Amino acid sequence: MELPIRPSVCDDPCAAIGPDALPEAQAVKALGALAQNLRLRAFRALIVAGPDGLTPGALAALLGVAPSTLSFHLKELVHAGLAQVEPSGRHLIYRARFDRMRALLAYLTRQCCDGAPCELSRPESEPERS
Numbered sequence: 001m002e003l004p005i006r007p008s009v010c011d012d013p014c015a016a017i018g019p020d021a022l023p024e025a026q027a028v029k030a031l032g033a034l035a036q037n038l039r040l041r042a043f044r045a046l047i048v049a050g051p052d053g054l055t056p057g058a059l060a061a062l063l064g065v066a067p068s069t070l071s072f073h074l075k076e077l078v079h080a081g082l083a084q085v086e087p088s089g090r091h092l093i094y095r096a097r098f099d100r101m102r103a104l105l106a107y108l109t110r111q112c113c114d115g116a117p118c119e120l121s122r123p124e125s126e127p128e129r130s
Contacts, residue, residue, distance in 0.1 A: 022103040026081060030104050033080035038065065039073045043082055046096035053095035 022030075034040050041063055046054060056074060060067040074094055077083040081100045085092050 022100075022107040024107075027104060027107045029080045030082055030100065033076050033082055036073070036076075038063070038070070039077055042070065042073055043077055043096060046077075046083055046094060047098075047101070049095070051095060053093040055091045055093060059094065 034043060042059060045059055045062055054062070056067055056070055059074075060070045063070065074083065074085070078085055078094075082097055082104075083094050084097055085094050087093075
């Protein structure tokens with residue numbers, strides 16, 4: 001299932017992130033949390049939802065999973081620092097932590113191409129997909 005594309009809430013993923021903003025241990029924890037397909041889909045859905053976030057019920061319906069199954073995965077995203085939860089009346093609202101997402105992206109791309117401008121390209125041996 002593809003998620004709808006909305007305007008980005010973070011134009012530059014590396015903006016205002018210092019070189020030591022995310023320690024390696026936290027990067028490993030975040031990447032470990034995202035290394036599970038349902039958690040990755042849930043995190044992407046929270047990114048798409050933006051600062052409004054989603055209730056667990058709305059997120060479960062969007063992803064087509066049982067709320068009880070999703071609950072465990074949301075807790076893992078919160079524990080990894082990639083999402084936050086706050087009560088809103090009788091509901092819980094889960095939101096992506098864009099600051100942590102940007103910090104993780106900055107960690108992964110720090111010193112990309114040894115500081116020189118780089119372009120993503122396919123290796124010459126890899127054929128173009130259509």
